[in-house]
Amino acid sequence: MAETQSTQAQRKAANEIFIGKKPLMTYVTATLVQLANEPTVTIKARGLSIARAIDVAQIIVKRMNSLGYKISDVRLGSEQMQSQNGKVRNVSTIEIDISRK
């Protein structure tokens, strides 16, 4: 279990931002910091956080237009998750690639 987590941390460390419940601008800043070092950063989210992921992407691309970033790819998918009562549910996911124009 600890091993899986460290693998996930490593993968996340590269160029992925996983959207959760922190304030929106936290993720905008985190993405911009990553973009300073990486050519492409992937914003990932699932379930209801998907709307927030798109908000983050839009703020970077539109409001910070002068920075010259664009959405280079959007991938939709779904994951099987076990909910608290033990049922397996499908949860939709999104991956948004942001890169320099």
Add this chain to the structure above:
Amino acid sequence: MAETQSTQAQRKAANEIFIGKKPLMTYVTATLVQLANEPTVTIKARGLSIARAIDVAQIIVKRMNSLGYKISDVRLGSEQMQSQNGKVRNVSTIEIDISRK
């Protein structure tokens, strides 16, 4: 104003499904009916309905795999909306194109 609405209704009539708060399978069925007549159907949503739009797309593409539909394009955007207290807010939008494989 009435003219704008009728134009929107006409545009929607073609091959667009706008996701709202009805049960998920309502939109799945509506999309499948449209796909019987049109080569491409666009699923549209904004704000928190975006997660539901992706759910609809995933159900059509994955669970009904035998039907042979795929996600051919995903577009993200944002719209300015006036909220009830008169403030103008940006709302994220998604458009998902579903077409035959």
